[in-house]
Amino acid sequence: MSVHKEVKRITTHTVQEMKNRGEKIAMLTSYDFSMASIVDAAGVDIILVGDSASNVMAGHETTLPITLDQMIYHASAVVRAAKRALVIVDLPFGTYQGNSKEALNSAIRIMKESGAHGVKIEGGIEIAESVSRILTAGIPVMGHLGLTPQSIYKFGTYTVRAKEDAEAAKLREDAMKLQELGCFGVVLEKIPAQLAKEVSESLDIPTIGIGAGQYCDGQVLVIHDMLGINKGFKPRFLRQYANLYDTMNTAIQNYVSDVKAKEFPNEKEQY
Numbered sequence: 723m724s725v726h727k728e729v730k731r732i733t734t735h736t737v738q739e740m741k742n743r744g745e746k747i748a749m750l751t752s753y754d755f756s757m758a759s760i761v762d763a764a765g766v767d768i769i770l771v772g773d774s775a776s777n778v779m780a781g782h783e784t785t786l787p788i789t790l791d792q793m794i795y796h797a798s799a800v801v802r803a804a805k806r807a808l809v810i811v812d813l814p815f816g817t818y819q820g821n822s823k824e825a826l827n828s829a830i831r832i833m834k835e836s837g838a839h840g841v842k843i844e845g846g847i848e849i850a851e852s853v854s855r856i857l858t859a860g861i862p863v864m865g866h867l868g869l870t871p872q873s874i875y876k877f878g879t880y881t882v883r884a885k886e887d888a889e890a891a892k893l894r895e896d897a898m899k900l901q902e903l904g905c906f907g908v909v910l911e912k913i914p915a916q917l918a919k920e921v922s923e924s925l926d927i928p929t930i931g932i933g934a935g936q937y938c939d940g941q942v943l944v945i946h947d948m949l950g951i952n953k954g955f956k957p958r959f960l961r962q963y964a965n966l967y968d969t970m971n972t973a974i975q976n977y978v979s980d981v982k983a984k985e986f987p988n989e990k991e992q993y
């Protein structure tokens with residue numbers, strides 16, 4: 723018998739129960755083993771292997787360039803670290819829009835090759851067929867509405883979405899449709915708090931907000947943003963819980979000066 727304590731894995735059912743009893747859901751991104759180990763141990767419920775890896779890991783301007791193979795590489799590392807958290811992976815741009823068969827194949831590759839527990843897809847009614855087909859294969863799906871960064875060239879800017887009645891009405895319909903299809907949750911990104919409140923109250927499934935206010939059933943942030951590693955990025959919705967850029971910069975400067983001054987390594991640090 724195993725002597726070490728096994729932690730109970732969060733599932734899509736656990737997060738539904740959390741909404742049912744009014745417990746907020748904490749979600750953060752991770753893209754690698756070391757970071758995901760810390761995030762998992764700290765009690766985050768859902769780890770998102772976001773296509774924001776394209777920005778924070780690879781330095782691209784947008785999320786569009788990241789490939790399915792690259793997402794699978796990041797997701798595999800995160801899965802090896804996550805003992806408790808539910809691990810959800812973004813379907814990257816261009817791997818699901820073509821048709822529902824392509825979408826299913828992409829989702830299957832993520833599940834098979836990374837060992838993740840579900841996928842997230844941007845969009846509403848337009849991608850209903852793809853969402854259905856993935857769900858039919860037994861793969862949990864999370865929706866993503868509002869500011870959907872894979873459509874940045876359609877939007878033009880990263881400003882708040884669904885401020886006008888027409889776009890707000892479509893978002894309400896899309897959210898309901900995603901629930902009817904069988905999604906286990908939906909991310910609401912950069913929409914007015916009041917709209918997110920209405921959607922969260924009208925849906926049975928949990929909503930996870932980013933820049934969508936206090937009434938969502940959970941919150942998500944990009945880990946590098948909330949730790950203050952990503953120095954240039956400070957939108958209004960972001961709360962920085964640490965200033966790791968400065969902490970790391972100081973440590974590295976100290977290392978450089980120690981090497982230059984011949985103070986590292988010392989006698990105890992060699993063989």
Ligand SMILES: Nc1nc(=O)c2c([nH]1)NC[C@@H]1CN(c3ccc(C(=O)N[C@@H](CCC(=O)O)C(=O)O)cc3)CN21
Pocket residue numbers: 773774777778785871879880881882943944946947952955956957958959
């Ligand atoms: N590092 C990082 N953090 C994120 O939250 C994130 C990514 N990358 N990549 C994918 C998407 C893109 N998202 C974004 C991107 C930009 C803004 C932004 O710049 N917001 C500013 C200016 C908006 C404007 O043009 O008015 C803001 O002040 O909110 C917000 C969310 C959220 N996601």
Ligand SMILES: CC(C)C(=O)C(=O)O
Pocket residue numbers: 751770771772773774775812909911932942943944
């Ligand atoms: C910001 C979250 C919701 C995301 O989709 C990502 O990190 O890619």
Ligand SMILES: [Mg+2]
Pocket residue numbers: 772773774785812
């Ligand atoms: Mg994303």
